Amino acid sequence: MDYRVESSETLRNKCAACYRQFNKIEHLVEHMRTSYHSAHEPTCGICKKHCRSFESLREHLIGPLPKQECRNIFSTRGCKFCLAILDSPYALRVHQDRCQLSGVNAGLLGRFANLGIRDNTENGSTRGTQVVALACKMVGGGSDSSLDLCAKVCLIDEYENIIFQSYVKPLLPVTNYRYETTGIRPEYLRDAMPLRQVQRKIQDFLCNGEPMWKIRPRGGKARILVGHGLDHDLDSLQVEYPQVMIRDTAKYPPLMKTSKLSNSLKYDIQTGIQDPYEDCVATMKLYMRMRSQVHKIEAYPLASDPQNRNNFASWRQNELERMSPEQMLEASRSDYYCWCLDSRDM
Structure with missing residues (x-):
């Protein structure tokens, strides 16, 4: 039986958001430069993986090739409408009664x-x-x-x-x-x-x-x-x-x-x-x-904000390569305006 153990180097080069792994740290830096991971992305309530859309999050939870551990929990406590994970099957039933879009x-x-x-x-x-x-x-x-x-x-x-x-x-x-x-x-x-x-x-x-x-x-x-x-x-x-x-x-x-x-x-x-x-x-x-989604509050939540434009600048390559994946995720920002920001202005 062939057991493959991930090296500490490979784990160190694993994206803290989408969990993609890279052979070299510079490849991870380039990934973070172009992926625009942020707290505003749809995120699995179980393993905390970031997805680009709710469609890809649904595939992650339900199929056709879901992550098995997440699928097992979602099948008993997950809302098929908004993809939220509830505390118990009873809480799920109460939640789904008011979660449907049409009525x-x-x-x-x-x-x-x-x-x-x-x-x-x-x-x-x-x-x-x-x-x-x-x-x-x-x-x-x-x-x-x-x-x-x-x-x-x-x-x-x-x-x-x-x-x-x-x-x-x-x-x-x-x-x-x-x-x-x-x-x-x-x-x-x-x-x-x-x-x-x-x-x-x-x-x-x-x-x-x-x-x-x-x-x-x-x-x-x-x-x-x-x-x-x-x-x-x-x-x-x-x-x-x-x-x-x-x-x-x-x-x-x-x-x-x-x-x-x-x-x-x-x-x-x-x-x-x-x-x-x-x-x-x-x-x-x-x-x-x-x-109504609750996301992390950031002073400058968009990649286009002037304060964020140099976060992943090429001239910072050496500095970025010394960061951990978690530190790079902390510095990353969304490239679209999240509608949760509307609720903070009302």
Whole structure:
């Protein structure tokens, strides 16, 4: 029987975050220079391994080739929705009852939401709203019906209350109403709110009295906008909004399958006719879950912060090679803005 014992040198060159091993310390330094490991990465609650996304964390815990020790514990105490590890099977049952993204209430409210125009953008109760979710439903335009035209829009707050909802009259003729998925008929758009009016209402509500050029990520009046594939929705509405205020679940690295492949919004709510209210609820719940994660508080949490730019500079190579993997991990920072940082500004 062949027993292989790891040398102390190999163990010393083992990444303290993802546990990859390197033959030479300089290879580990180069790995740390490009991997951007940080406290904001999805981390296994059992072995503490860092993963690039929740998709890779799920594979680590469930399969197809999971770490066996982690899989055994996760099978009895792990939440299949958020991948958290609970203290006991009973605690897991209590947790899962409130952890699911979709539920009866969302579908019920969505059906009531179809009744017509809802406009609370001027309502005083929305003035303190800091986060809103947006979703649109598209019909087809152009000679081949491949042009997406916004025909219905919904805007909700973080408590899933409708702020604004309306059918939208496109600027171009509709050639395919896509009824099977939109539920929209020609008569719904005949007297619908014109696109320009919808555009102004949404733009004004998002900016919240702040000039576009003055909007900043912290300390301003403008609202955080949540959605899935928001570039497409905003383009169809012809609404401009700064990227620093957008939280797109299709582009958020921890939710992506790889660094270049977007995730898709596939929940039970997206069967048959899809209502934009239900899409808003799904993305808002996902955003709130990501925002509520508790991560280590750092004064300068991003690799792009000026104080961190030289942490792994090539001219520090000799100094870095004398560090332990744990010390290098301590110096490393994330290359994306973690949504948990939003909760510290609210």
